[in-house]
Every structure is written in structure tokens, then in C-alpha cells.
Amino acid sequence: MTGLTALRMDANIVVLGTDNVGKSALTVRFLTRRFIGEYGEIESIYSNSVIVDGRQQTVNIWDSPYSQLFECSESKRLQWADGFILVYSICDRASFNNISKLLLSIKATKDYVGLEKVPVVIVGNKQDLQHRRMVLSEEGWLLALSADCQFYEVSAAENYHSILMVFHGLVKSIRESRLAIKKPAGIKSIVKSVSAVFARRQTDSL
Numbered sequence: 001m002t003g004l005t006a007l008r009m010d011a012n013i014v015v016l017g018t019d020n021v022g023k024s025a026l027t028v029r030f031l032t033r034r035f036i037g038e039y040g041e042i043e044s045i046y047s048n049s050v051i052v053d054g055r056q057q058t059v060n061i062w063d064s065p066y067s068q069l070f071e072c073s074e075s076k077r078l079q080w081a082d083g084f085i086l087v088y089s090i091c092d093r094a095s096f097n098n099i100s101k102l103l104l105s106i107k108a109t110k111d112y113v114g115l116e117k118v119p120v121v122i123v124g125n126k127q128d129l130q131h132r133r134m135v136l137s138e139e140g141w142l143l144a145l146s147a148d149c150q151f152y153e154v155s156a157a158e159n160y161h162s163i164l165m166v167f168h169g170l171v172k173s174i175r176e177s178r179l180a181i182k183k184p185a186g187i188k189s190i191v192k193s194v195s196a197v198f199a200r201r202q203t204d205s206l
């Protein structure tokens with residue numbers, strides 16, 4: 001990541017997961033506070049201005065149907081992202097198993113472009129459908145722990161605030177990861193360190 005990227009004020013978020021897990025429902029809930037039920041299969045990038053911890057931030061969200069994920073734009077999408085939301089449905093074991101594969105693809109792409117760790121949030125959606133639960137909360141927590149990610153169980157259908165926490169949590173991590181990027185030593189700081197060493201030597205010899 002370059003110094004210029006580190007100064008950027010917007011955050012690019014990609015929402016990934018298998019078919020029908022609620023990627024669009026989550027995105028639309030965050031953007032409009034509404035759950036509209038049916039969403040269609042349209043790949044979209046949405047931009048929204050949000051306030052996180054008192055600071056305004058533009059968030060760009062790329063939501064695409066799973067069927068289009070492995071088309072040629074996959075690596076483009078992975079490289080565009082500053083952070084990821086990986087969604088599974090608690091009623092769909094296969095969608096949960098897919099999260100590990102997504103984590104590997106992200107790691108491979110981001111390592112390739114020189115980033116060791118990119119912020120990722122894992123989300124178990126459809127928490128309202130307890131009677132159809134196939135994936136325990138503990139499994140989600142363990143996966144997130146082992147991959148060093150945040151984890152939330154939510155219901156896009158029933159709850160807005162937990163969705164807000166997912167997006168805000170990710171925006172905060174993106175900011176923190178940008179702050180953690182070490183700035184290369186400038187000429188001024190090199191001159192300062194050299195002068196400090198000489199000054200110390202002179203006082204030592206007195």
C-alpha cells in the first residue's frame with residue numbers, strides 16, 4: 001500500500017458469500033435501514049457517507065451475486081477492496097464451509113499485492129431462523145478466532161443495529177490498518193538521528 005492510499009478517506013468494502021445468504025439484504029439494510037425481501041441478481045457498487053466514531057467517511061460497497069463471483073473480475077474485486085464482509089447463512093452448512101475458501105482467496109490475493117493482513121468481518125446471517133439452524137454460533141466464533149477476524153451473528157430481516165455494527169466495525173478496522181502502516185523514514189528524521197548520535201558522542205567524550 002502506498003502513502004497515498006494510506007491517506008485516502010474512503011473505504012472500499014466487498015461483500016462475499018454463496019447464493020442466497022443475504023448479501024444484498026445486508027447491504028440494503030445498512031444503506032436504507034430497510035428489509036425489502038427480494039433483491040434480484042444485479043452486481044452493484046453503492047457509495048454512502050457515514051459517520052463512524054464522530055468522523056465522516058465515504059463507504060463504497062461492492063455487492064455481487066455469487067454466480068458472478070468467479071468471472072474474470074474476481075481478482076479485480078479482491079484487489080479493489082480495503083476490507084471484506086464474508087456472509088454465510090446459519091441455515092446453510094455449505095455457505096459456512098465456503099467462508100474458509102474465501103479467506104484463502106483473499107489471503108492469496110492480498111499477499112500477492114504485498115498486504116499481510118486485510119480487515120475481514122465474518123457474518124452469520126438469518127439469525128431469526130433458529131428452527132432451521134445448521135451452524136452453531138460457536139463454530140462461527142471459532143472460525144473468526146482462527147482467522148483473526150471479527151464475527152457477528154445477525155438478522156438482516158429483523159435487526160438494523162447489528163448490521164450497523166458490522167459495517168462500522170469494519171470501517172474502524174480499515175482505519176486502524178491504515179494507521180498501522182509504517183511511514184518510511186524521511187530525510188529530516190535521518191538527519192535528526194545522526195545529529196543525536198554525534199551530540200551524544202561529544203557529551204560522552206567531555
Ligand SMILES: Nc1nc2c(ncn2[C@@H]2O[C@H](COP(=O)(O)OP(=O)(O)OP(=O)(O)O)[C@@H](O)[C@H]2O)c(=O)[nH]1
Nearest residue numbers: 019020021022023024025037065066126155156157
Ligand atoms: N429470514 C430471513 N431471510 C433473509 C435474511 N436475509 C435475507 N433473507 C432472504 O434470503 C433471500 C436471499 O437474500 P439476498 O439478499 O438476495 O441474498 P444474496 O446473498 O444477495 O443472494 P445472491 O444475489 O443470489 O448471491 C431473500 O429471499 C431474502 O429475503 C434474514 O436475515 N432472515
